[in-house]
Amino acid sequence: MSITLHHHPFSRAAGTLWALEELGCPYELEYVDLQAGSHKQAEFKGLNAMGKLPTLVDGELVVTEAAAIALYLGDRYGLGELAPTPDDPARGTYLRWSLYAPSVIEPGCLAKAASWEFKAGSAGWGTYEEMLDTIEAAIGDGPWLLGERFSMADVIFGGTVRWMLDFGMLDKRPAFVAYADRLSERPAAKRATQINDRIRDERGLNG
Template identity: 65%
Template sequence: MSIVLYHHPFSRASSVVWMLEELGVPHELRFVDLMKGAHKAPELIALNPMGKLPILVDGDAVVTESAAIGLYLADRYSLGRLAPLPDDPLRGTYLRWSFFAPSVMEPGSMAKAANWQFKPSQAGWGDYEAMLQAMESAVTGREFLLGDRFSMADVIFGGTLRYMLRFNMLEPKPAFVAYSERLAARPALQRADARNLAIAKEHGLNPG
């Protein structure tokens, strides 16, 4: 077993569990006690100087940032299935929405919630309403981001969308709710949710 995920069920590492379940590859979850500051331990700082989770170690490869982990895993273990091939025209759409989650959805929602003052034309995430319209366009009239084909982009984009809906960080537009429900029906996501919940209970954590 070469894949190790440094994990806490209330961190972005929880979404990586879904990625790994979709792939069906052997792996180990290594619990990191965030409440005790274990993510700042020297051995983890050596893997990720940001001192954050998730951290994925796959043999000699060390990958951080959840979107990067998803793209790495899909290319290495599911190229042509969860990741379109490099010459597939869908590859561009796949990459677009994979990067949209961390570079637009997350900062855009934070800016809205905290009432940041900025010029949308000067911010990488742009205008909040335009962001919502783009997200709606991505999930309306199709089952998944690539049409009827599920991909790792759905885990990255969809996982962020599900989190934001759960914590009322995003307006529950019908297209978002319907897409989230389609994702929730996936057995791999159900297994991942169950694993994260079990680990939370094992460590006395309240899932809220």
């Protein structure tokens, strides 16, 4: 077993766990005690200088940043299935929405929540309203970002939409809620939720 995910259920690693479950490849979880500051210790920062989760180790390779990890896993273990091949016309759309999540949705929602003052033309995420319309257009008729084909882009983009809805940082448009509900019903998403819940219980993180 070569894949190790450094994980905490209250981090973005919870979504990486879902990606691994979608792939069905064997992996191990290495619990990182965020409350104790383990992620900022020298040993862990030797893997990830930012001291962040998720951090994935696959053999000798270390991959960080949630979207990058999911894209790597899709190409390495799900190419042609969860990840379109480079010559597949869907590849461009797949990459577009995978990278839209961390580069637009996350900062756009944070800017809205924190009432940042900025010029929309100078910020990579534009206006909050434009972002909402773009998310809705990306979902379209669904059920997935690539139509009938579920992909790792749905894990990245959809996982971000689910998270932002859960924390009240994204308007609950009907299309968003329906998309999030479809994602939550996926067997791999349910398994990941159960694993994250179990770890929270075992580590006493719920109280």
